[in-house]
Amino acid sequence: MSAEAATEPAQTAGAVGAVATQAELRADRRVRRRRALLPYLLLAPGIAWLIVFFVVPMWSIISTSVEEGDMDTGFVLTWRWANFGDVWTNWREQIIRSLEYSLMCTLFCLVLALPLAYFIAFKAGRWKNLLMALVIAPFFTSYLIRTLAWKTILADDGWVMHVLTTLHITPLLSGMGWTYSDNSVLQTPFSVVCGMVYNFLPFTVLPIYTAMEKIDPRLHEAGQDLYASAWATFRKVTFPLALPGIVGGTLLTFIPAVGDYTNAVMLGGPKTKVIGTVIEQQMIGTGGNLPYGAALSVMLMLGTLVITLAYIKRAGTEEIV
Amino acid sequence: MSKNTDTLAAGSVAGDLRLVNVTKRFGDFTAVNDLTLTIPQGSFFALLGASGCGKTTTLRMVSGLEEPTAGRVLIGEGDITRLRPYKRPVNTVFQNYALFPHLTVAENIAFGLKRRGVKDVKQPVQDMLDLIELSHIGSRKPNQLSGGQQQRVALGRALINRPRVLLLDEPLGALDLKLRRQMQIELKRIQTEVGLTFVHVTHDQEEAMTMADTIAVMNHGRIEQLGSPTDLYENPKTTFVANFLGQSNLLPGKAVGTVGGDGEHVQVTLDDGTRVLVPSARNCAVGEQIIVGVRPEKMSIHASAAEVPAGRNVLAPGLVTDTSFVGVSTQYLVKAAGSEEIGVFVQNDGAQIFRPGTEVVVSWDPSQGFGLDGRQDIDAGAEADLEAAS
Amino acid sequence: MPAHPQVHHRPSMKTRSVAVLNWFRKHVIAIVAGLIFFFLLVPNAVVVWMSFNKPSGKYNVKWEQFSLDAWKNPLNDGILHDPLMLSLEIALVATLVATVLGTMIAFAIVRHSFKGRGFVNSVLFLPMAAPEIVMGTTLLALFLNTFGVGFLGFKSILIAHIMFCVSYVVITVKSRLNGMDPMLEKAAQDLYATPWQTFWRVTFPLVAPGIGAAALLSFALSFDDFIITEMTAGSSLTFPYWIWNAVQKGIPPQVNVIGSLMLVITLAGIAVAEVPKWVKATKSH
Numbered sequence: 001m002s003a004e005a006a007t008e009p010a011q012t013a014g015a016v017g018a019v020a021t022q023a024e025l026r027a028d029r030r031v032r033r034r035r036a037l038l039p040y041l042l043l044a045p046g047i048a049w050l051i052v053f054f055v056v057p058m059w060s061i062i063s064t065s066v067e068e069g070d071m072d073t074g075f076v077l078t079w080r081w082a083n084f085g086d087v088w089t090n091w092r093e094q095i096i097r098s099l100e101y102s103l104m105c106t107l108f109c110l111v112l113a114l115p116l117a118y119f120i121a122f123k124a125g126r127w128k129n130l131l132m133a134l135v136i137a138p139f140f141t142s143y144l145i146r147t148l149a150w151k152t153i154l155a156d157d158g159w160v161m162h163v164l165t166t167l168h169i170t171p172l173l174s175g176m177g178w179t180y181s182d183n184s185v186l187q188t189p190f191s192v193v194c195g196m197v198y199n200f201l202p203f204t205v206l207p208i209y210t211a212m213e214k215i216d217p218r219l220h221e222a223g224q225d226l227y228a229s230a231w232a233t234f235r236k237v238t239f240p241l242a243l244p245g246i247v248g249g250t251l252l253t254f255i256p257a258v259g260d261y262t263n264a265v266m267l268g269g270p271k272t273k274v275i276g277t278v279i280e281q282q283m284i285g286t287g288g289n290l291p292y293g294a295a296l297s298v299m300l301m302l303g304t305l306v307i308t309l310a311y312i313k314r315a316g317t318e319e320i321v
Numbered sequence: 322m323s324k325n326t327d328t329l330a331a332g333s334v335a336g337d338l339r340l341v342n343v344t345k346r347f348g349d350f351t352a353v354n355d356l357t358l359t360i361p362q363g364s365f366f367a368l369l370g371a372s373g374c375g376k377t378t379t380l381r382m383v384s385g386l387e388e389p390t391a392g393r394v395l396i397g398e399g400d401i402t403r404l405r406p407y408k409r410p411v412n413t414v415f416q417n418y419a420l421f422p423h424l425t426v427a428e429n430i431a432f433g434l435k436r437r438g439v440k441d442v443k444q445p446v447q448d449m450l451d452l453i454e455l456s457h458i459g460s461r462k463p464n465q466l467s468g469g470q471q472q473r474v475a476l477g478r479a480l481i482n483r484p485r486v487l488l489l490d491e492p493l494g495a496l497d498l499k500l501r502r503q504m505q506i507e508l509k510r511i512q513t514e515v516g517l518t519f520v521h522v523t524h525d526q527e528e529a530m531t532m533a534d535t536i537a538v539m540n541h542g543r544i545e546q547l548g549s550p551t552d553l554y555e556n557p558k559t560t561f562v563a564n565f566l567g568q569s570n571l572l573p574g575k576a577v578g579t580v581g582g583d584g585e586h587v588q589v590t591l592d593d594g595t596r597v598l599v600p601s602a603r604n605c606a607v608g609e610q611i612i613v614g615v616r617p618e619k620m621s622i623h624a625s626a627a628e629v630p631a632g633r634n635v636l637a638p639g640l641v642t643d644t645s646f647v648g649v650s651t652q653y654l655v656k657a658a659g660s661e662e663i664g665v666f667v668q669n670d671g672a673q674i675f676r677p678g679t680e681v682v683v684s685w686d687p688s689q690g691f692g693l694d695g696r697q698d699i700d701a702g703a704e705a706d707l708e709a710a711s
Numbered sequence: 712m713p714a715h716p717q718v719h720h721r722p723s724m725k726t727r728s729v730a731v732l733n734w735f736r737k738h739v740i741a742i743v744a745g746l747i748f749f750f751l752l753v754p755n756a757v758v759v760w761m762s763f764n765k766p767s768g769k770y771n772v773k774w775e776q777f778s779l780d781a782w783k784n785p786l787n788d789g790i791l792h793d794p795l796m797l798s799l800e801i802a803l804v805a806t807l808v809a810t811v812l813g814t815m816i817a818f819a820i821v822r823h824s825f826k827g828r829g830f831v832n833s834v835l836f837l838p839m840a841a842p843e844i845v846m847g848t849t850l851l852a853l854f855l856n857t858f859g860v861g862f863l864g865f866k867s868i869l870i871a872h873i874m875f876c877v878s879y880v881v882i883t884v885k886s887r888l889n890g891m892d893p894m895l896e897k898a899a900q901d902l903y904a905t906p907w908q909t910f911w912r913v914t915f916p917l918v919a920p921g922i923g924a925a926a927l928l929s930f931a932l933s934f935d936d937f938i939i940t941e942m943t944a945g946s947s948l949t950f951p952y953w954i955w956n957a958v959q960k961g962i963p964p965q966v967n968v969i970g971s972l973m974l975v976i977t978l979a980g981i982a983v984a985e986v987p988k989w990v991k992a993t994k995s996h
Binding site for chain 2: 892894895897898899900901902903904905908909912913916917
């Protein structure tokens with residue numbers, strides 16, 4: 001057999017091959033060492049940036065949160081943990097209100113995002129990309145300007161108020177405490193949450209859509225073939241498969257919402273002050289107590305960090321980044 | 322370098338591709354196990370085996386995309402074991418073609434020449450487009466081509482570099498049956514025309530037999546048997562090859578002696594007591610344990626033992642369990658008490674067709690059987706073939 | 712078939728209402744989606760509409776009178792010039808740096824193995840999941856503690872913007888890289904391309920659309936950012952920060968003009984990207 005015969009000339013050729021291999025091997029080892037180092041070189045600048053300007057500042061804010069003093073004499077690090085007790089006593093109302101608003105916002109965002117993502121992923125056909133672009137398009141015009149537009153939309157003499165009054169929904173809203181009178185919805189929790197839902201909805205839709213888009217549409221056919229109604233197919237097939245995206249979308253909505261104060265300020269009034277506004281005032285505004293602002297920020301940071309880490313632990317990091 | 326040129330001029334082994342004691346391990350798994358193989362220059366060589374047999378790993382070690390754990394790869398006298406892929410005079414036609422989607426057909430074909438610093442690529446690219454019969458669509462992008470056209474671009478893109486060895490990794494796997502047949506003939510034509518060494522990896526035994534001069538059947542990282550298509554088909558040396566390459570009826574038994582002048586035939590008692598003869602020249606069994614093999618198309622089917630001509634091996638009467646009419650032939654399964662089902666393919670020459678349930682007798686000419694070592698797994702390769710086919 | 716050509720069943724009330732109900736059931740999801748799109752897009756329409764308003768007072772909230780005044784004078788006598796230029800400068804530099812840093816990280820993650828993958832992923836994910844106010848205040852605390860108030864301005868805003876853009880670049884480029892057939896790079900190597908040539912001739916051109924998308928996203932995120940900017944800006948005013956301050960004092964319709972222009976540019980971008988695809992799809996149908 002030729003397979004047998006091959007070994008013989010190979011042995012005579014061995015010397016020539018071996019010399020070449022030595023030099024090759026050395027070059028090879030060099031290349032290999034460089035290759036092993038490459039990922040770290042690629043990662044270093046970006047990750048260093050994030051460590052210095054995202055991770056390290058967490059320590060800065062903690063140290064600031066236990067300082068003592070005032071604007072005129074400056075603040076000194078005295079490890080005054082009582083700052084945390086102070087801010088809780090002073091602004092408990094705003095903290096709870098922030099949680100309420102962001103929870104409401106997240107709930108409404110989910111209610112809207114699920115049918116929207118479902119429609120785009122499964123029913124939009126070749127318009128899929130265009131519709132998704134339209135969901136994201138608002139990102140590209142300044143959100144403060146768009147938020148201001150809600151002032152026009154929800155104005156006392158605007159058409160939304162007109163519809164709400166005609167349908168006698170306004171007394172319902174004020175009855176639930178979402179508005180303060182029957183002829184205005186601006187400067188109320190209703191207008192604030194409305195603006196928040198509008199601003200954060202794309203953040204909820206995107207991960208849910210991404211998860212749904214991966215689902216093979218034939219699974220729906222299979223579900224219905226196996227005697228599941230459209231609704232049962234959604235509950236038993238689509239929903240579980242889209243769950244990672246739904247959880248991700250919830251997280252990416254709730255966390256930014258809880259710290260947001262732009263909607264509360266622009267669409268709200270004195271009675272809708274949230275924790276973000278307090279932090280803003282203490283850190284750079286008229287409040288003037290840096291440690292108090294920092295302490296509130298630390299509370300917010302730790303709260304969201306716990307939620308996020310719990311999520312990472314369950315979902316893993318590969319899925320989301 | 323000068324030494325290499327000398328040996329090149331010297332001749333015989335000038336461009337042969339040689340693998341010497343090549344082993345490749347991935348962790349605990351040995352993909353290729355101490356493989357030694359010579360592929361003569363200018364031949365069309367096929368590595369045939371089920372998925373996971375090590376054939377693709379072998380190919381990747383030749384192309385340089387995988388490095389052997391041990392052993393050497395040589396072309397002629399040049400050792401290329403540790404050479405980076407882009408420095409090897411070897412090109413590959415990839416399984417899913419891996420055509421560059423951002424480049425046109427012509428740019429894809431010119432890619433290798435340009436990387437090697439060839440200045441004027443226009444003429445060679447045009448010649449290659451002519452050879453693969455795609456001159457009219459040189460400016461299209463790969464995603465505008467049909468599967469068969471993409472296949473030819475992948476081939477042209479590799480061929481234009483005139484590699485010492487052209488590797489084909491399941492090149493026709495993505496095509497439908499009819500196109501595959503057509504491309505098989507085309508590939509063979511191009512290979513004859515350009516005279517390069519083609520190494521073809523496939524799980525499709527028919528494809529390997531149609532195109533290759535020499536086939537190596539691989540199993541568990543080793544070569545089970547190597548030879549021409551006819552040699553492998555007619556004289557399988559192991560149950561794996563007998564089952565993997567086409568179909569075989571394998572009947573276990575015991576060798577009881579020789580008969581005829583110079584022991585021309587080995588006499589075998591099958592497990593059900595039937596006595597049959599096997600040509601000594603085609604018997605690989607060393608000990609007493611023997612497996613008698615017969616290809617289904619070498620068998621005949623008869624209404625009764627009385628109709629069997631003299632001098633043939635005859636099995637005990639059995640019942641037809643299945644009759645499949647496939648046009649050119651009729652394929653029967655026959656089951657006798659105490660033995661496995663026997664496959665029989667009968668040419669449709671107008672003879673009687675037996676319905677399932679009919680009692681029949683099966684026979685064959687002793688010269689058509691072969692003997693295998695009886696200590697092997699009798700079903701080896703049978704499932705592998707099914708797997709590969711699916 | 713026995714023929715009864717004259718027998719026409721007039722649909723009864725019941726079957727008709729069933730038909731309506733069925734139609735509604737079939738299209739309910741589309742109707743709901745349409746309403747949500749309306750909710751999402753109406754503010755954009757209002758922004759454009761109000762840019763043609765001529766408010767009598769300082770607040771451009773109530774429609775009064777059609778006018779092209781704001782469009783003829785989009786910078787509002789130069790008042791908007793400085794904030795717009797600052798925002799543009801910061802967005803351009805932040806985009807450039809974040810795109811380079813993020814692309815490098817994406818390549819490392821997809822194409823290489825390294826130790827500490829979980830750590831790297833967490834460091835990338837956390838900025839996306841942190842409330843903006845937290846990122847803003849932590850950075851402010853860092854800058855105040857290390858450099859003092861004087862550091863706040865262009866540099867501090869830029870640092871912050873690069874920081875929060877990097878993660879978005881990484882996910883965008885990463886998904887493009889993941890979608891690329893790894894065999895293409897092997898094929899290039901097989902065809903005599905050195906690693907360097909493989910990168911510039913094959914990998915980069917194929918990943919470029921992803922990098923471009925990442926850069927666009929960075930630019931939008933940076934240009935539009937308010938909360939982190941407010942915390943790190945000191946006395947510098949970016950465009951969003953200028954709007955924020957103006958809310959109390961009165962917003963001129965020119966702000967709506969700028970907003971409308973941004974919308975038009977975005978829609979044009981979508982059209983350029985999508986229209987050729989529809990044309991192709993329509994042709995092949």
